[in-house]
Amino acid sequence: MTxxxxxxxxxxxxxxxxxxxxxxxxxxxxxxxxxxxxxMPFEPQPWSQGFGLTKDRFGVTWVIDSPAAE
Known part of the structure; x- marks a missing residue:
């Protein structure tokens, strides 16, 4: 990481x-x-190399996204 x-x-x-x-x-x-x-499992999507939706153990919802596919 940089x-x-x-x-x-x-x-x-x-x-x-x-x-x-x-x-x-x-x-x-x-x-x-x-x-x-x-x-929503972390998987490739048309707009992203990886995208997922999760709720942590405290009940906070997280949307995790990665860069678009090249």
Whole structure:
């Protein structure tokens, strides 16, 4: 990782995280999902190399996104 690894934007009761790489995004998603509930598995999407939605063990909803596919 170089520089600041992610951008965080608060959205109501949830948080969106845009990581610099699909690897960072997957690592963040897996860490936040531990003990929580996966709402949408982390998978490639037409707009992203990896995207997922999870609720952590404290009930906070997280949207995790990685850069667009090249």
């Amino acid at each position: 520089g600041h690894p992610l951008t965080q934007t608060e959205m109501g009761d949830g948080v969106t995280v845009s990581a610099d790489s699909v690897e960072d995004a997957r690592r963040i998603f897996e860490a936040l999902s531990a003990g929580g509930t996966v709402l």
